[in-house]
Amino acid sequence: MKLLKHIISAMIYSLFLTTCGYIETLERGNPLDNPNTKARIVFENKETITVNVGKETEIRKKIYLKNTGYSAANGVKATFFTTSSFITPISPDTWPTTIDYGNIPAKTNKWVDDKGIEHSYAWTLLYTIRFSVSSKTPKDTQIPINISIVDDSGSRWIDSFNVLVQ
Secondary structure, three states, X not given: OHHHHHHHHHHHHHHHHHHHHHHHHXXXXXXXXXXXXXXXXXXXXOOOEEEOOOOOEEEEEOOEEEEOOOOOEEEEEXXXXXXXXXXXXXXXXXXXXXXXXXXXOOOEEEEEOOOOOEOOOOOOOOOOEEEXXXXXXXXXXXXXXXXXXXXXXXXXXXXXXXXXXX
């Protein structure tokens, strides 16, 4: 009986401490002031693309943007660019180019084609960007493809992926 009393007391005490901690957390500041309540856009599929040296190679890439934040990102636009002369844009045919992703709700990802049309399935033959890598690119050259992402609130994120010629 004495053991049961200690177990019940310990459970009540634990519950009390947990509840007090929860109340204390709720009373600490305004949750709207928390930076974690804002939108945060990241480029999801940033693996390096490897191509063979001495061969002109066309790259087709779907660019998935993910909102890892806690509120929607509205009016999201991604601008693609590179400073490398070994890259030739195909679609869109000039760089830098800006593609409209529209609104991205919190905790979701989105990809659009080069016209800014959203697609919910990954198997389509459409891509966000297409470009070619010159056959004259020297071996072991790493070419960054940069992505500048903005939304209507003025938030800005920079990301990139690389093309490696081997």
